[in-house]
Amino acid sequence: MENQKENSQHQFSSREKIPNAAFRVMTGVMGLFDLFGNHSNNKFKTLGLKPDQTVIDYGCGPARYIKNASLAVGESGRVIAVDIHPKAIDAVNSKITKYSLKNVEPVLANGYSTDVPNQTADVVYALDMFHMVQEPTFLLKELHRMLKPDGTLILEDGHQARSKTLQKINDSKIFDIAEENKLHVKCKPA
Ligand SMILES: C[S@@+](CC[C@H](N)C(=O)[O-])C[C@H]1O[C@@H](n2cnc3c(N)ncnc32)[C@H](O)[C@@H]1O
DSSP: OHHHHHHHHSOOOTTTSOOHHHHHHHHHHHHHHHHHHOHHHHHHHTTOOOTTOEEEEETOTTTTTHHHHHHHHOTTOEEEEEESOHHHHHHHHHHHHHHTOSSEEEEEOBTTBOOOOTTOEEEEEEOSOGGGOSOHHHHHHHHHHHEEEEEEEEEEOOSSOHHHHHHHHHHHTSEEEEEEOSSEEEEEEO
């Protein structure tokens, strides 16, 4: 609880919570990548989500992965889609309605804090967002809190070098690096 309170009190920089117009532009650009490059479908396959899992899409943005995640975990799995931006929550709700997704729950983050209970998730994936985070240790603490003890955190570098990603993870002292590939760093709670 103390961790949650401390995390929620932290203020975002504008780099993290982007203006609505920028969110719309980002949504459009990502839509083009998906239309012409099948970008999110291809990237989704590398996450390795399994039936029955509870997964958290942290920093879900325009909700590009939500339908695939929902289908991958199936009826007895859950997808929790978290973002600090209300427009992202709108996007998740649109996908829920459009595809009748019954296992998806949108969650608006408050600072580096959410109301997701402790040890909820088998997998937390945070794609193309870690580079935006001004206080990575605050964020990693929250992701750690929501993960089951044997859960996996999948972090994408986004627009930063792998060395920076690794340094931020190591500085937090709460995750061990379990595996690296070209796209992700996979971590386990230390
Ligand atoms: C570039 S978008 C990527 C969206 C999605 N993960 C994807 O790959 O399509 C980054 C998203 O992360 C969200 N974000 C940035 N910092 C965040 C934070 N501290 N907590 C939750 N969401 C955050 C932004 O609001 C934005 O929607």
